């Protein structure tokens with residue numbers, strides 16, 4: 789599973805970082821992906837982050 793953050797959409801709320809800090813990190817006022825290839829044990833957390841994102845900026849492939 790791969791994940792991306794659309795920096796144009798991200799409003800920097802930090803929810804994804806709270807839910808899945810192994811994959812997301814705040815850089816200045818945006819979330820970035822630090823592990824594009826999501827470890828299998830983090831896939832559920834990553835999907836939860838996608839569901840929680842208020843602006844649907846998280847893209848899972």
Ligand code: SF4
Pocket residue numbers: 793797798799800801802803804805818819837840841842843844845846
């Ligand atoms: S949850 Fe969405 S809007 Fe909030 S920091 Fe993460 S990607 Fe950005």
